[in-house]
Amino acid sequence: MSAHGNETSRRIVAIGPDRRGFLKGMVGAGAFLLGVRAGVIAAPRPSDGPGDAAAAFAPNVWLAIEADDRVRIVAHRSEMGTGIRTVLPLVVADELGCSREKVEIVQAIGDEKYGSQDTDGSRSIRRFYEPMRAAGATAALMLRRAAAARWKVPVGETHTADHAVVHGATGKRLGFGALAADAAKLPVPDATELTFKKPADRRFIGADAPIDDARGIVTGAAKFGGDIRRPGMLFAMIVRPPALGQAVKTVDDKATRALKGVVDVVRVPGFSGAHAFQPLGGVAVLARDTWSALQGRRLLQVTWGESPHSALDDAALAERLVKIVEKPGAVLRERGDTPKALKSADTRIAATYRTARLAHAPMEPPVATAEWKDGACTVWAPTQNPQAARDEVARMCAVDKAAVTVEVTLLGGGFGRKSKADFASEAAWLARHAKAPVQVVWTREDDIAHSYFHAPAAVHLEAGLDQKKRPVAWLQRSAFPTITSTFNPAAKAPSPMEMGLGFTDVPWAVPNLRAEGGEVEHHSRIGWYRAVCNIWHAFAVHGFADELAHAAGADPLAFLRDLIGPKRLVDPTTEGCTYPNYGEPLAKYPIDTGRLRRVLDRAAEDIGWGRKTPAGTGLGIAVHRSFLTYVAAACEVQVSQQGKVSIPRFVIAADCGLAVNPDRVRAQMEGSVVFGVSLALHSAASHKAGRIEQSNFHDYRIARITDAPRRIDVRLVGDGENLPTGVGEPGVPPIAPALANGIFAATGKRVRELPLSRADLSWS
Amino acid sequence: MPAIDVNGKAIETDGIDPAMPLLWFLRDHAGMTGVKFGCGMAQCGCCTVHLGGRAVRACVTPVSAAMGQPVVTIEGLDEKGEHPLQKAWAAAGVPQCGYCQAGQIMSAAALLAQNKGPSDDDIDRAMRGNLCRCGTYPRIREAIKAAAKEMG
Numbered sequence: 029m030s031a032h033g034n035e036t037s038r039r040i041v042a043i044g045p046d047r048r049g050f051l052k053g054m055v056g057a058g059a060f061l062l063g064v065r066a067g068v069i070a071a072p073r074p075s076d077g078p079g080d081a082a083a084a085f086a087p088n089v090w091l092a093i094e095a096d097d098r099v100r101i102v103a104h105r106s107e108m109g110t111g112i113r114t115v116l117p118l119v120v121a122d123e124l125g126c127s128r129e130k131v132e133i134v135q136a137i138g139d140e141k142y143g144s145q146d147t148d149g150s151r152s153i154r155r156f157y158e159p160m161r162a163a164g165a166t167a168a169l170m171l172r173r174a175a176a177a178r179w180k181v182p183v184g185e186t187h188t189a190d191h192a193v194v195h196g197a198t199g200k201r202l203g204f205g206a207l208a209a210d211a212a213k214l215p216v217p218d219a220t221e222l223t224f225k226k227p228a229d230r231r232f233i234g235a236d237a238p239i240d241d242a243r244g245i246v247t248g249a250a251k252f253g254g255d256i257r258r259p260g261m262l263f264a265m266i267v268r269p270p271a272l273g274q275a276v277k278t279v280d281d282k283a284t285r286a287l288k289g290v291v292d293v294v295r296v297p298g299f300s301g302a303h304a305f306q307p308l309g310g311v312a313v314l315a316r317d318t319w320s321a322l323q324g325r326r327l328l329q330v331t332w333g334e335s336p337h338s339a340l341d342d343a344a345l346a347e348r349l350v351k352i353v354e355k356p357g358a359v360l361r362e363r364g365d366t367p368k369a370l371k372s373a374d375t376r377i378a379a380t381y382r383t384a385r386l387a388h389a390p391m392e393p394p395v396a397t398a399e400w401k402d403g404a405c406t407v408w409a410p411t412q413n414p415q416a417a418r419d420e421v422a423r424m425c426a427v428d429k430a431a432v433t434v435e436v437t438l439l440g441g442g443f444g445r446k447s448k449a450d451f452a453s454e455a456a457w458l459a460r461h462a463k464a465p466v467q468v469v470w471t472r473e474d475d476i477a478h479s480y481f482h483a484p485a486a487v488h489l490e491a492g493l494d495q496k497k498r499p500v501a502w503l504q505r506s507a508f509p510t511i512t513s514t515f516n517p518a519a520k521a522p523s524p525m526e527m528g529l530g531f532t533d534v535p536w537a538v539p540n541l542r543a544e545g546g547e548v549e550h551h552s553r554i555g556w557y558r559a560v561c562n563i564w565h566a567f568a569v570h571g572f573a574d575e576l577a578h579a580a581g582a583d584p585l586a587f588l589r590d591l592i593g594p595k596r597l598v599d600p601t602t603e604g605c606t607y608p609n610y611g612e613p614l615a616k617y618p619i620d621t622g623r624l625r626r627v628l629d630r631a632a633e634d635i636g637w638g639r640k641t642p643a644g645t646g647l648g649i650a651v652h653r654s655f656l657t658y659v660a661a662a663c664e665v666q667v668s669q670q671g672k673v674s675i676p677r678f679v680i681a682a683d684c685g686l687a688v689n690p691d692r693v694r695a696q697m698e699g700s701v702v703f704g705v706s707l708a709l710h711s712a713a714s715h716k717a718g719r720i721e722q723s724n725f726h727d728y729r730i731a732r733i734t735d736a737p738r739r740i741d742v743r744l745v746g747d748g749e750n751l752p753t754g755v756g757e758p759g760v761p762p763i764a765p766a767l768a769n770g771i772f773a774a775t776g777k778r779v780r781e782l783p784l785s786r787a788d789l790s791w792s
Numbered sequence: 793m794p795a796i797d798v799n800g801k802a803i804e805t806d807g808i809d810p811a812m813p814l815l816w817f818l819r820d821h822a823g824m825t826g827v828k829f830g831c832g833m834a835q836c837g838c839c840t841v842h843l844g845g846r847a848v849r850a851c852v853t854p855v856s857a858a859m860g861q862p863v864v865t866i867e868g869l870d871e872k873g874e875h876p877l878q879k880a881w882a883a884a885g886v887p888q889c890g891y892c893q894a895g896q897i898m899s900a901a902a903l904l905a906q907n908k909g910p911s912d913d914d915i916d917r918a919m920r921g922n923l924c925r926c927g928t929y930p931r932i933r934e935a936i937k938a939a940a941k942e943m944g
């Protein structure tokens with residue numbers, strides 16, 4: 029999630045011949061080019077060339093049809109494992125009527141002309157599915173018009189298929205390449221003139237197309253961030269301040285400089301003002317190879333000054349968060365009179381949940397390579413947000429951003445960490461200093477210590493049941509260091525965006541419902557992490573729903589169905605809530621309890637809800653809407669008498685509307701289960717006296733194959749008629765509560781803290 | 793120091809610190825960037841290569857220990873990149889981001905060289921040391937079984 033990027037309305041323009049050189053060197057002369065734009069459009073403007081500042085006017089996809097039939101489609105989003113680099117271009121290809129083998133996918137550099145490239149918030153498909161279809165349909169119509177003119181037949185009698193325009197009645201066909209030059213001369217059709225392929229005629233949308241990079245990945249040829257090699261390149265390692273904002277006091281680099289292979293030792297400036305995406309500063313060792321840089325850094329002696337954050341203590345912060353949520357906070361959503369209803373309830377329960385600080389730990393730690401030539405810089409970086417990387421490089425190096433090119437490599441995982449490309453600026457700054465290409469390599473220790481952390485959080489809940497054990501009141505209160513503090517260090521209050529992540533949008537049909545938020549200061553870099561605040565909100569809300577079911581003496585599934593209530597659309601804004609709905613109008617993407625119920629029922633059925641399980645084995649379930657997608661997770665958990673957890677099976681039922689590439693949707697859901705298992709069972713980062721306490725995978729644990737469920741079944745129950753919604757993140761939130769609920773069923777032990785492995789789960 | 797045989801090619805080691813981990817030698821001096829860095833302390837398996845036919849973590853194997861034994865990286869697993877595991881990986885759609893997959897495949901290849909029909913527990917034992925942050929474990933299991941079948 030980020031606060032940036034506004035991609036709500038769309039229009040299409042053709043650029044015709046490549047007169048501005050956007051695809052210079054990429055396509056031949058005479059190629060037919062088409063640009064599609066996304067953005068909020070205030071008024072059409074005559075000039076929209078490169079360097080034009082208004083992102084809203086920038087095209088975000090380019091397709092080029094060459095005379096030799098090749099269709100090149102630009103992937104403007106970053107590939108970090110979702111398959112988006114393949115999936116979005118194939119949406120264009122499908123509407124156009126391409127043959128797969130004639131489509132080439134070209135990765136875009138960072139540039140506003142593509143519209144938003146900020147690959148996060150599970151919105152690449154959501155925001156670009158329609159524009160991409162329109163791009164393909166526009167090009168198809170122009171090619172059909174060109175063919176119809178040649179054949180002197182009505183355009184309506186033609187269609188595109190297998191990389192050609194076909195005249196149905198006569199069977200005549202003309203390849204795209206042969207029509208490209210004619211099509212490029214035609215005016216661009218209006219959006220209202222476009223026709224789209226019927227679902228039955230689609231080849232790629234809705235099909236399990238393999239990803240473009242698969243072969244490169246399995247042969248080792250695929251290029252990730254660290255795989256860039258430039259002539260004369262140096263390798264850099266940086267020792268960064270242990271606590272946010274500490275400045276270098278003294279440096280003793282004698283031993284480092286004496287080391288063979290070390291070229292230079294240099295102080296890197298720290299940030300000024302809000303730290304945002306700026307590097308942390310520190311001392312860099314430049315060397316001939318990575319090993320020399322690493323050895324040289326080990327020998328460095330650096331002392332640090334004080335900072336307002338050098339006392340950060342996560343154990344104390346966790347206690348503080350609990351204190352904050354156990355007192356009244358700011359009311360963010362109110363239905364009925366919750367305090368009164370709680371007071372008069374027949375049964376009343378309360379609980380406080382807490383979750384740990386997390387580091388993304390993508391398998392590929394941050395890394396970037398930069399090279400300067402004639403005052404211009406090229407950076408190769410595995411970044412989720414190449415435009416932000418470019419802006420930041422330009423700022424740190426005090427050059428115009430026109431002088432900065434950001435090439436996006438494959439990302440070895442991102443999960444939100446690589447939206448913040450502090451590593452790209454480090455590389456650019458050092459390369460200019462060294463007058464040589466520089467690759468900045470982060471170790472795992474660097475990655476964990478200098479994350480943009482997923483915040484530690486506490487959530488307090490209270491609920492009341494009437495005499496018939498029906499829920500009559502629900503109160504919830506959440507507190508955590510806010511992401512806003514990354515951009516405004518004084519910020520302490522949670523933003524509506526963060527509270528809208530699985531908290532102010534609880535769909536419960538309870539007559540009295542209240543959501544509150546508390547305030548706390550930050551003391552470290554806080555960022556967004558796959559599924560963001562949904563993680564702690566879902567853990568608390570769905571764990572507590574299970575507690576309430578047991579308090580009511582009800583079956584948790586039956587109770588959950590009642591809590592969700594009748595089929596209806598929930599609108600938090602009618603209850604005094606500022607609810608952003610992931611940046612989309614509720615009218616277009618409502619909170620639909622019918623869809624919630626449908627995924628819940630499907631997951632329950634597939635896990636065999638209600639069946640008898642042996643001692644130490646339990647079933648758990650949770651259902652959560654996030655990123656506009658509905659996901660139910662049901663699991664079978666085994667807990668040994670010694671308290672060791674194993675997970676034979678997870679079932680995911682997901683409704684993401686149309687699944688554009690069902691295989692990749694399933695892969696994201698499978699991955700979300702494992703990601704959710706990691707944070708549920710093992711992962712926790714913490715500070716003492718401002719210093720991180722973990723360093724590598726032995727103490728910052730993530731799921732191994734032995735922790736992961738042996739079996740994960742993903743059921744896509746969405747209706748292809750509904751617009752596609754997010755899939756990268758929404759599988760994560762229900763995993764931890766489903767597990768905790770399953771553990772309760774298995775052992776009778778209620779765990780209200782993540783990671784679960786902190787609790788003693790032994791039983792007899 | 794003598795040269796090291798990497799994927800059948802002799803790579804000079806003149807001037808190389810014998811303590812340098814094979815990982816950095818392969819990546820920075822032998823051009824084998826398919827070998828990945830994930831932890832540097834034998835925790836993640838991203839750097840897995842074959843040394844004398846055994847799967848080792850290149851990040852904790854010094855260059856000096858690699859002398860006299862052939863090193864095989866993902867780039868050299870199969871001349872055409874068509875090892876049954878590579879094919880099974882693509883067919884099962886295993887890779888998400890792909891970063892861990894070279895190491896996963898090298899660990900799986902060492903397993904299948906020893907064990908033609910691995911059970912789930914065998915797979916767990918052989919693959920425990922390879923982390924995948926994207927969570928492709930269920931498909932890794934599936935692809936290993938498919939490749940084992942294919943290899944007969």
Ligand code: FES
Binds near residue numbers: 828831834
């Ligand atoms: S890099 Fe060698 S095991 Fe992680």
Ligand code: FES
Binds near residue numbers: 391440887890892
């Ligand atoms: S595929 Fe991304 S880490 Fe394994």
